[in-house]
Amino acid sequence: MKTLFLWVSIALTLLLSSWGSLAQTPANYTWSVSSNPNVSTVKWSANQISDFIHTITASDVQIRVGDFRFIDLLGNGSLELVANADISGRAFFNTVVIVRQKGSAFSFQKLHAINVESLSDVIADINNDGRQEMLVPTPLTPYLGGPFPQAKWTAIYSWSGSVYLEDSSSFASYYASNIVPTLQQALDKAKATSDPLLIALAQVEFDKASRLAAGVGSTAGTAMAQTMATSSDPKMRIWAASVLADIGSPAALATLSTLKQDVDPEVANYADSIQRSAKQDQCEKVEVKIPETINLASRKLIGVTVPIADRRGAEIKAVAVKSITFGEAGFEQSLVSCDDGGQQGIICMFRTANTGLQVGDGVAVFRAARPDGTCLVGLGAVQVVNIP
Amino acid sequence: MKQTHFTSRAGLSIAVGAVLLMTLHACGGGGTSSNDARESVAAVISGVQTCAPGMSNCPPDQSVKINQISQFEKPMALTSPTSCSVVGSWTEAFGGQITVNPNLTGSIKLPYCNSAHSLAVTLNGTAGFSVQASWSGGSECVAFTENMSFGSTCATASGSYINQGGGSGIDTWTRIKPDFSIVSPGDQEQSSLTEGNFTSTPVVSYRADTGSGNQNVSVLWQTTLEYKTSGGRGATSTTASFQTIGNGTTDRTYSSSGGRQTIKASATINGSSKSAEPVTIYITGTSIPNSTITDRLVTLYGGTTPNLMTGIADRESSYRHFSTRTLYGFSAMWPLEAYDGGSHVGLMMMPVSQTSAWDWLVNTQSGVSLFSDKLATALRLENRIIAQHSGLRALTSTERENMALVLYGPHASASLSEQYYIPQQVGNGPTWQWVVNSAGNAGGVAYATSVRLHVH
Numbered sequence: 123m124k125t126l127f128l129w130v131s132i133a134l135t136l137l138l139s140s141w142g143s144l145a146q147t148p149a150n151y152t153w154s155v156s157s158n159p160n161v162s163t164v165k166w167s168a169n170q171i172s173d174f175i176h177t178i179t180a181s182d183v184q185i186r187v188g189d190f191r192f193i194d195l196l197g198n199g200s201l202e203l204v205a206n207a208d209i210s211g212r213a214f215f216n217t218v219v220i221v222r223q224k225g226s227a228f229s230f231q232k233l234h235a236i237n238v239e240s241l242s243d244v245i246a247d248i249n250n251d252g253r254q255e256m257l258v259p260t261p262l263t264p265y266l267g268g269p270f271p272q273a274k275w276t277a278i279y280s281w282s283g284s285v286y287l288e289d290s291s292s293f294a295s296y297y298a299s300n301i302v303p304t305l306q307q308a309l310d311k312a313k314a315t316s317d318p319l320l321i322a323l324a325q326v327e328f329d330k331a332s333r334l335a336a337g338v339g340s341t342a343g344t345a346m347a348q349t350m351a352t353s354s355d356p357k358m359r360i361w362a363a364s365v366l367a368d369i370g371s372p373a374a375l376a377t378l379s380t381l382k383q384d385v386d387p388e389v390a391n392y393a394d395s396i397q398r399s400a401k402q403d404q405c406e407k408v409e410v411k412i413p414e415t416i417n418l419a420s421r422k423l424i425g426v427t428v429p430i431a432d433r434r435g436a437e438i439k440a441v442a443v444k445s446i447t448f449g450e451a452g453f454e455q456s457l458v459s460c461d462d463g464g465q466q467g468i469i470c471m472f473r474t475a476n477t478g479l480q481v482g483d484g485v486a487v488f489r490a491a492r493p494d495g496t497c498l499v500g501l502g503a504v505q506v507v508n509i510p
Numbered sequence: 511m512k513q514t515h516f517t518s519r520a521g522l523s524i525a526v527g528a529v530l531l532m533t534l535h536a537c538g539g540g541g542t543s544s545n546d547a548r549e550s551v552a553a554v555i556s557g558v559q560t561c562a563p564g565m566s567n568c569p570p571d572q573s574v575k576i577n578q579i580s581q582f583e584k585p586m587a588l589t590s591p592t593s594c595s596v597v598g599s600w601t602e603a604f605g606g607q608i609t610v611n612p613n614l615t616g617s618i619k620l621p622y623c624n625s626a627h628s629l630a631v632t633l634n635g636t637a638g639f640s641v642q643a644s645w646s647g648g649s650e651c652v653a654f655t656e657n658m659s660f661g662s663t664c665a666t667a668s669g670s671y672i673n674q675g676g677g678s679g680i681d682t683w684t685r686i687k688p689d690f691s692i693v694s695p696g697d698q699e700q701s702s703l704t705e706g707n708f709t710s711t712p713v714v715s716y717r718a719d720t721g722s723g724n725q726n727v728s729v730l731w732q733t734t735l736e737y738k739t740s741g742g743r744g745a746t747s748t749t750a751s752f753q754t755i756g757n758g759t760t761d762r763t764y765s766s767s768g769g770r771q772t773i774k775a776s777a778t779i780n781g782s783s784k785s786a787e788p789v790t791i792y793i794t795g796t797s798i799p800n801s802t803i804t805d806r807l808v809t810l811y812g813g814t815t816p817n818l819m820t821g822i823a824d825r826e827s828s829y830r831h832f833s834t835r836t837l838y839g840f841s842a843m844w845p846l847e848a849y850d851g852g853s854h855v856g857l858m859m860m861p862v863s864q865t866s867a868w869d870w871l872v873n874t875q876s877g878v879s880l881f882s883d884k885l886a887t888a889l890r891l892e893n894r895i896i897a898q899h900s901g902l903r904a905l906t907s908t909e910r911e912n913m914a915l916v917l918y919g920p921h922a923s924a925s926l927s928e929q930y931y932i933p934q935q936v937g938n939g940p941t942w943q944w945v946v947n948s949a950g951n952a953g954g955v956a957y958a959t960s961v962r963l964h965v966h
Contacts, residue, residue, distance in 0.1 A: 179924065181924045182887060182890040182891050182894060182924070183887055183891070183917070183922075183923075183924035184887075185924060209917070209922035209923055209924055210917065210918060210919065210920065210922040211880050211883065211884070211918075211922075212854065212859070212860060212861060212880065212918070213853065213854070213861040214920045214922070216920055216921070216922075217923075232925075236920075237850065237853070239853075261953075264953060264956060264957075265919070265920040265921075265953075265957060267825055267826050267827060267828060267859070268826055268827060268846075268847070268848035268849065268854045268855075268859035269827065269828070269833075269846060269847065269848060269849055270849060271849045272849070387963055388960055388963050391956055391959050391960060391963070392956050392960070394948075395948060395952040395953065395955060395956035395959075396952070396956075398948050398949060398952045399952040399953065402949065402952075449927055450925050450926065450927045451925055451927035451928055451950045452927075453927055453932060453947070453949045453950040454927055454932070455933070455934055455935050475898040475899075476898060476899060476933075478895075478898075478925065478926040478927035480925075480926065
């Protein structure tokens with residue numbers, strides 16, 4: 123009898139231990155650096171982090187994590203989780219995810235990337251202000267099949283006070299001193315091979331970094347892109363479209379227009395989509411005020427204020443109301459009404475159900491177009507919950 | 511071959527001529543070619559060749575012998591074997607002892623040189639090789655080069671030598687037959703996945719030569735098949751052991767795998783432990799007919815757009831599972847790799863693994879299965895979006911395929927607002943319709959459109 127009791131006790135202990143380890147999740151630990159233990163002192167597996175993200179987002183889509191870090195990004199004693207994520211199921215780690223804890227809930231921001239297999243070069247405080255920037259490899263040319271190279275560039279995201287925003291144009295000197303020289307070496311090495319594809323790849327990447335180093339308005343690479351636009355190789359013409367859209371000068375856009383009419387329907391398809399993407403990236407950034415917490419269960423409307431106290435002043439008000447969209451990506455037709463809030467700016471109300479916001483979302487996006495075709499974009503931090 | 515010490519150049523030349531005659535007699539299988547060779551040797555002897563490979567201070571008039579060398583080389587057009595290996599131990603016509611390592615370096619110790627020359631061998635296709643013999647010893651010898659062609663049985667090679675600083679002539683190598691060697695497969699051979707719907711090799715036969723009188727000797731074989739992409743990804747290594755008796759053969763086939771195989775054999779012969787010179791072969795891919803690929807993909811999918819998977823395969827890999835490249839220094843049909851050194855492989859560009867790399871049936875099945883999962887995911891997302899937008903209709907099955915294509919591709923997103931379709935209000939009213947999400951996920955929409963453009 124005693125022996126039986128002993129064996130049952132051992133079995134129960136083992137069962138409860140395994141149950142405990144299975145249930146272990148970052149949500150069960152403090153995210154404060156000063157506590158010991160805290161979430162960063164635990165040894166986590168990528169699967170556990172995947173499960174954690176899946177839980178906090180209640181996503182319909184399987185999210186697989188490859189590499190991750192618990193790190194105090196902002197130097198404020200609170201840990202964030204940074205992870206690379208694959209949504210495709212084919213190990214395309216094309217998303218960098220930042221998870222922050224707010225009270226008992228978590229918010230989630232994603233940055234579009236390309237093939238981030240390791241975070242080792244992604245997180246760095248490059249301006250020594252005590253806050254980490256995110257150096258995110260970002261596609262410059264589209265995916266044209268696995269064996270064909272895809273040009274990329276390093277987008278720099280910095281902390282805006284509430285979210286990470288793409289802020290590459292503020293780091294011209296960093297591009298000039300840290301990125302351009304490396305790409306120059308890569309270009310020299312490519313030229314030594316006499317391989318035209320390798321040379322084109324290195325040149326496209328070098329020119330992009332050069333444009334960032336030179337500052338807004340740089341048109342470096344235009345001539346090469348215009349030459350590529352006449353290539354007999356449709357893939358080169360697609361690359362040309364990418365570079366021309368990124369340059370965005372009148373001359374570049376004129377050549378891009380010809381590619382949108384290319385005899386190869388695939389070139390025309392990509393040229394059109396590339397131009398659309400580039401246009402979105404070139405929208406003027408504005409500040410927006412969004413409620414900190416959005417409870418999907420109870421808040422039917424979301425009020426967003428675009429402050430007038432912005433250097434653009436009245437021009438912000440001159441948006442086409444019908445163009446205003448707001449939501450998880452910013453393209454959601456969720457507008458109910460917009461009013462002139464006087465000194466406060468524009469106050470718009472959006473229907474929560476139509477915003478595409480889901481539990482765990484940490485960023486909401488406001489977009490609007492002006493009658494002259496230019497556009498505005500504003501990102502605001504939120505915490506989306508679903509608490510009945 | 512017995513070494514001969516030469517005390518005079520005349521004696522050297524006569525001995526060389528005799529050796530050449532004997533060598534040619536040994537290797538000349540047919541009447542015409544060996545007679546021609548003998549006649550050419552006679553021409554050489556009559557020219558009083560007084561030089562040897564690596565010999566310093568060759569008489570300056572030896573350079574004219576190059577014409578006779580050309581005459582000599584022509585008759586040696588014995589049937590060239592399709593593939594011989596230069597690796598191994600040899601003797602050469604002037605008494606030199608040669609060792610060529612698998613990495614094509616080696617040495618030659620000539621009897622008239624106080625130390626050995628270092629060799630660097632370059633293969634000239636499969637029928638011959640060039641030798642660069644470098645010298646760092648005394649003035650009695652110099653560096654030289656040789657340009658050789660294999661004999662019909664691979665047991666000999668012959669050609670010309672040129673010494674640094676002057677002097678040239680003809681040379682013949684004769685392979686030293688080891689006591690114990692691997693006879694089959696031959697070094698640097700390849701066996702391709704041409705059987706079993708392009709997933710298996712034909713039979714690869716393993717046979718050793720244990721020498722006469724040793725027919726009951728147990729030969730222990732160990733093979734190691736290794737593969738990794740050009741970027742070192744997906745590394746696998748499989749070791750197998752088996753046994754043969756005497757000169758017996760064992761046959762193997764390889765399925766859903768490939769790479770470089772190193773073959774070792776060992777045996778105890780007459781009480782002495784022997785190891786054969788290792789042999790390297792390559793298990794490689796092959797070209798798979800487009801029609802075979804299409805039939806497979808259409809059969810696997812069976813969805814609304816029956817040939818949709820052909821569009822994915824064509825977009826992802828240009829309809830290739832294997833492509834010609836050089837891995838392990840061997841040019842062959844290897845698994846098609848993603849540009850980044852092979853993170854993804856094959857027709858559907860699946861994450862690298864041994865089976866996804868070497869078995870196109872597995873690769874295509876994995877891709878189609880994943881796409882089927884994406885169809886299910888697309889439906890869940892669709893239902894969630896519909897629940898939030900009054901009056902929004904269900905997607906058609908073709909439209910749901912477009913959603914799945916985005917989820918399969920590199921712009922896959924978990925966001926409701928970054929799918930192929932997004933809801934848009936109809937006029938100012940409360941009802942909704944689906945529109946293509948060119949703004950929210952331009953890359954994903956472009957990928958899906960591109961796949962459809964590539965459908966066979």
